[in-house]
Amino acid sequence: MSSSIRLAVIPGDGIGQEVVAEGLKVLAAVLPEGVKLETKEYDLGARRWHATGETLPDAELEQLKEHDAILLGAVGDPSVPSGVLERGLLLKLRFAFDHHVNLRPAKLYPNTASPLASDPVIDFVVVREGTEGPYVGNGGSLRTGTEHEVATEVSLNTAFGIERVVRDAYARAQARPRRKLTLVHKNNVLVHAGHLWKNIFDRVGREYPEVTTDYLHVDAATIFFVTQPERFDVIVTDNLFGDILTDLAAAVTGGIGLAASGNINPSGAFPPMFEPVHGSAPDIAGQAKADPTATVLSVAMLLQHLGYAEEAARIEAAVTADLAERTGPRATHEIGDAIAARVSA
Amino acid sequence: MSSSIRLAVIPGDGIGQEVVAEGLKVLAAVLPEGVKLETKEYDLGARRWHATGETLPDAELEQLKEHDAILLGAVGDPSVPSGVLERGLLLKLRFAFDHHVNLRPAKLYPNTASPLASDPVIDFVVVREGTEGPYVGNGGSLRTGTEHEVATEVSLNTAFGIERVVRDAYARAQARPRRKLTLVHKNNVLVHAGHLWKNIFDRVGREYPEVTTDYLHVDAATIFFVTQPERFDVIVTDNLFGDILTDLAAAVTGGIGLAASGNINPSGAFPPMFEPVHGSAPDIAGQAKADPTATVLSVAMLLQHLGYAEEAARIEAAVTADLAERTGPRATHEIGDAIAARVSA
Numbered sequence: 001m002s003s004s005i006r007l008a009v010i011p012g013d014g015i016g017q018e019v020v021a022e023g024l025k026v027l028a029a030v031l032p033e034g035v036k037l038e039t040k041e042y043d044l045g046a047r048r049w050h051a052t053g054e055t056l057p058d059a060e061l062e063q064l065k066e067h068d069a070i071l072l073g074a075v076g077d078p079s080v081p082s083g084v085l086e087r088g089l090l091l092k093l094r095f096a097f098d099h100h101v102n103l104r105p106a107k108l109y110p111n112t113a114s115p116l117a118s119d120p121v122i123d124f125v126v127v128r129e130g131t132e133g134p135y136v137g138n139g140g141s142l143r144t145g146t147e148h149e150v151a152t153e154v155s156l157n158t159a160f161g162i163e164r165v166v167r168d169a170y171a172r173a174q175a176r177p178r179r180k181l182t183l184v185h186k187n188n189v190l191v192h193a194g195h196l197w198k199n200i201f202d203r204v205g206r207e208y209p210e211v212t213t214d215y216l217h218v219d220a221a222t223i224f225f226v227t228q229p230e231r232f233d234v235i236v237t238d239n240l241f242g243d244i245l246t247d248l249a250a251a252v253t254g255g256i257g258l259a260a261s262g263n264i265n266p267s268g269a270f271p272p273m274f275e276p277v278h279g280s281a282p283d284i285a286g287q288a289k290a291d292p293t294a295t296v297l298s299v300a301m302l303l304q305h306l307g308y309a310e311e312a313a314r315i316e317a318a319v320t321a322d323l324a325e326r327t328g329p330r331a332t333h334e335i336g337d338a339i340a341a342r343v344s345a
Numbered sequence: 346m347s348s349s350i351r352l353a354v355i356p357g358d359g360i361g362q363e364v365v366a367e368g369l370k371v372l373a374a375v376l377p378e379g380v381k382l383e384t385k386e387y388d389l390g391a392r393r394w395h396a397t398g399e400t401l402p403d404a405e406l407e408q409l410k411e412h413d414a415i416l417l418g419a420v421g422d423p424s425v426p427s428g429v430l431e432r433g434l435l436l437k438l439r440f441a442f443d444h445h446v447n448l449r450p451a452k453l454y455p456n457t458a459s460p461l462a463s464d465p466v467i468d469f470v471v472v473r474e475g476t477e478g479p480y481v482g483n484g485g486s487l488r489t490g491t492e493h494e495v496a497t498e499v500s501l502n503t504a505f506g507i508e509r510v511v512r513d514a515y516a517r518a519q520a521r522p523r524r525k526l527t528l529v530h531k532n533n534v535l536v537h538a539g540h541l542w543k544n545i546f547d548r549v550g551r552e553y554p555e556v557t558t559d560y561l562h563v564d565a566a567t568i569f570f571v572t573q574p575e576r577f578d579v580i581v582t583d584n585l586f587g588d589i590l591t592d593l594a595a596a597v598t599g600g601i602g603l604a605a606s607g608n609i610n611p612s613g614a615f616p617p618m619f620e621p622v623h624g625s626a627p628d629i630a631g632q633a634k635a636d637p638t639a640t641v642l643s644v645a646m647l648l649q650h651l652g653y654a655e656e657a658a659r660i661e662a663a664v665t666a667d668l669a670e671r672t673g674p675r676a677t678h679e680i681g682d683a684i685a686a687r688v689s690a
């Protein structure tokens with residue numbers, strides 16, 4: 001915990017701009033008097049790419065390193081070819097900053113309708129590996145565009161990379177009341193990567209005798225997400241399975257409008273990045289229709305990570321209260337105002 | 346349509362035995378007088394592996410080729426290391442018989458509780474590619490068991506392999522009233538494989554002007570499975586995404602006890618294999634608790650495929666009626682008896 005926060009802000013595209021404004025509003029409202037907040041905005045995303053062809057120039061990557069944390073809204077637009085901003089900006093950041101812990105809580109808040117009929121209690125966190133697996137960008141295409149094209153994608157998995165994220169997940173499970181950790185993979189088909197994950201999971205588990213462990217194939221895990229989400233406490237999984245499972249988790253907890261995430265390098269070598277799980281939603285951009293709650297909760301994760309646990313808890317409580325009392329639809333800034341008022345009260 | 350059916354039967358492990366017995370009961374009941382049914386049972390699965398170390402010997406693979414179709418119950422047991430039977434038996438069969446169309450209908454039957462609160466209308470079919478992608482078994486491990494281990498899994502994708510399954514999916518979409526086809530992939534991250542899929546999907550689509558098309562990333566698709574399953578008609582997707590999505594589809598349509606599937610090589614070069622999507626469920630094996638309906642519906646798919654459309658429709662109708670009238674829990678054979686009675690009535 002420092003008495004100043006140097007925050008890099010990447011509003012990005014579409015609703016990203018709108019939700020980040022509310023996130024910053026709540027951040028300013030919750031911070032104690034003595035803490036100085038310095039923000040610097042970076043113009044990255046579809047607009048920038050159209051204007052200059054750049055996604056994330058090295059000079060800006062260097063500047064981002066000089067911050068304590070990054071807050072990102074959302075990036076992407078249908079006018080940009082699929083993959084350009086994802087690989088050139090979002091994934092470039094995750095890999096350059098070695099953000100191997102991609103943290104995604106899934107919590108069903110009161111007065112929030114889950115699409116599930118069982119009215120379940122959902123409160124788990126997915127620790128998604130962020131720097132390996134099928135996301136490494138190790139693919140290629142031969143005879144591109146012909147009827148003989150062959151395209152590959154290589155999933156790369158290392159003992160080093162798996163062990164560090166598995167350790168992080170065990171530590172988190174140990175610190176939670178239920179102390180349960182589930183590994184999700186597909187080790188009956190992806191036998192080499194899957195067995196490496198399972199072996200490390202079992203070995204590290206011997207150091208955490210109080211943590212109950214479980215293994216599920218990814219296909220079976222999706223079934224339990226809708227039939228028995230209560231069974232999960234902490235989940236650790238590979239990059240691609242984590243991507244899929246956390247969108248599903250967002251859906252069963254009432255939608256992507258509430259799902260927050262953090263991309264963390266626990267070594268502290270590079271700044272962490274916090275962002276809502278949702279995308280730029282160009283269809284509703286500029287209409288004040290976006291729910292900024294996921295960004296506000298991402299700000300809470302950011303504060304928690306920087307050591308402002310009390311402030312993070314205040315945001316969590318404010319969001320819970322705000323959701324509990326909400327009735328009709330509200331504009332983006334109305335939601336931000338309401339939460340900001342609660343945290344500063 | 347032939348006037349005899351040579352059927353290879355692989356009951357397998359756990360509840361596989363029990364559900365296959367009911368599937369065969371219904372098959373015998375529905376077949377017209379003149380059709381001769383010859384079945385030959387193959388003892389493959391966990392028991393066989395424990396006894397002999399064999400998963401699918403070449404001699405038996407050759408014999409299986411001499412049949413019109415294969416009916417499989419379920420294979421697997423916790424006593425067998427993960428991957429042995431999957432790669433050595435199930436996937437060996439899919440690859441040896443080039444079962445590139447893995448067909449998995451998702452239908453919410455009347456009087457069947459979906460875990461979704463919205464009481465949705467669900468009636469779509471997933472055309473899962475069955476012989477490529479991350480399932481090819483092209484992986485390896487270096488420095489196995491050390492802290493420097495590296496494990497890879499290669500997803501292999503060919504224009505040839507994708508085009509044939511995409512064509513199959515368009516033809517199916519064209520033949521359905523809604524004529525809608527959704528491609529699911531992750532082409533913003535797995536850019537090489539994803540773009541190959543997308544390019545072929547778009548190109549073949551120009552031959553089907555009446556089919557409405559759509560593209561979804563796999564993570565977004567899982568959201569729609571629980572928030573808006575009505576939006577799907579036919580889905581075409583890669584092997585791994587299809588595995589995940591069809592378990593989720595089974596869950597939202599009231600459970601894996603009803604999900605049928607077919608592994609098909611439309612060229613006819615090798616016999617198709619039909620099987621329930623569920624596993625061997627050793628926890629309830631031998632207790633007459635398993636629901637044989639998924640196997641019975643797999644028998645209907647088998648008949649449809651062999652040209653017995655009317656008989657297939659009779660099974661579908663019998664299952665629908667049986668589900669509509671069910672009240673309390675019934676034993677495995679009671680369900681089989683009830684459906685058999687309806688189809689022969």
Ligand SMILES: CC(C)[C@H](C(=O)O)[C@@H](O)C(=O)O
Nearest residue numbers: 086090091243277533534564
């Ligand atoms: C936009 C995309 C690269 C990203 C991912 O696949 O990780 C997103 O879906 C996410 O979950 O953060």
Ligand SMILES: CC(C)[C@H](C(=O)O)[C@@H](O)C(=O)O
Nearest residue numbers: 188189219431435436588622
């Ligand atoms: C058992 C396993 C190899 C198989 C798969 O992953 O395809 C199963 O999950 C399925 O969906 O048929």
